[in-house]
Structures are given as structure tokens and as C-alpha cells.
Amino acid sequence: ERAATAAAITYATDELQRLRRSSVLNEMFHISQEGPFGTINGFRLGRLPEQLVPWEEVNAAWGQACLLLDALVKRCGLPTTQYRLLPRGSHSAVQVAGDVLELYSSDGGLSRFFLDRRFDLAMSAFLGCLREVARFLQRDPAMRLPFKIEGDK
Numbered sequence: 001e002r003a004a005t006a007a008a009i010t011y012a013t014d015e016l017q018r019l020r021r022s023s024v025l026n027e028m029f030h031i032s033q034e035g036p037f038g039t040i041n042g043f044r045l046g047r048l049p050e051q052l053v054p055w056e057e058v059n060a061a062w063g064q065a066c067l068l069l070d071a072l073v074k075r076c077g078l079p080t081t082q083y084r085l086l087p088r089g090s091h092s093a094v095q096v097a098g099d100v101l102e103l104y105s106s107d108g109g110l111s112r113f114f115l116d117r118r119f120d121l122a123m124s125a126f127l128g129c130l131r132e133v134a135r136f137l138q139r140d141p142a143m144r145l146p147f148k149i150e151g152d153k
Contacts, residue, residue, distance in 0.1 A: 025075075029068045040064040059090040059104040062126075066092035066103055069130060078136050083129035094125040101125055124152040 030041055037044040037053065043061035044053045067087040084095040092103045101122035127149055137143040 025068065025071060029064065055106050056090065062103045063087065063089045063092045072133055076137060078133055081129065081132050083125055085129060094122050094129065096125045127152060
């Protein structure tokens with residue numbers, strides 16, 4: 001009984017240490033690359049004329065990215081900014097100064113021109129929010145983004 005109890009305690013202690021070392025966000029959001037596309041949880045984040053990724057997949061990727069950035073904002077205690085992320089799955093949005101910009105698009109006729117403009121503005125707002133989070137986190141010199149954000153690029 002003593003050996004079994006000692007083994008159970010050792011197992012529980014090891015498991016607790018493993019869980020303390022794990023990151024919930026790393027477990028929930030797998031960020032990778034598939035060809036020319038960045039991916040999040042297997043969803044490609046973009047389209048190219050020669051590789052038309054379905055809008056449903058692109059929208060899902062943006063929804064995952066929005067949820068991740070929102071979780072980071074809340075976790076690091078970032079003071080209220082001009083951006084408010086609205087993670088809503090494939091229909092996520094970014095609120096800027098009271099204007100809600102849709103972070104998704106679709107195949108549509110003439111209305112697509114106007115929707116895509118709002119989608120472009122939403123992507124720029126997302127990058128602006130990411131830039132603010134990075135600036136806040138860069139108080140620690142070890143925290144650096146691998147790429148510089150300049151305007152909407």
C-alpha cells in the first residue's frame with residue numbers, strides 16, 4: 001500500500017509540474033504555415049488568385065485569430081484601447097470608435113465591393129490592436145515580434 005501510495009503521489013506531482021509548464025493558449029491555438037499561407041488551428045489565413053481558399057475557411061481563421069488576440073489582451077491586462085475585439089467565430093469583428101468592422105468576407109456580387117472595403121478596414125484595425133498589444137508587452141526586452149507592423153502591413 002505504501003509503494004502504491006508513493007507511486008500515486010509521484011505521478012500526481014509529475015503531472016502537476018507538467019501542467020504548470022504548459023500554456024493554455026499554446027494548447028488551444030496551433031499557429032503554423034501551409035505553403036504561402038499562415039494557419040491557425042489548420043485554417044488558412046488568406047487567399048491568392050492562383051489558390052482560392054474558401055471564404056468559410058478564411059473567416060474561421062480570422063475568428064480564431066480574433067479570439068487569440070482577445071485572450072492575450074485580457075490575460076496581459078492591457079489598458080482599454082481604441083479597439084474592442086468581438087470574437088464571434090466566423091463572424092468576428094473589431095469595434096473602433098463605435099464603428100463595428102466585420103472581420104469576414106464572402107463571395108458576393110456588387111455588394112462585395114463595399115463589404116471588402118470594411119473587411120480591409122477590419123484587418124487594419126486588427127493589426128492596430130496587435131501593434132498596441134506588442135507595444136505593451138515589449139516593456140520586457142525579451143518580448144519582440146518577429147516582424148515589424150507598419151501601418152496596415
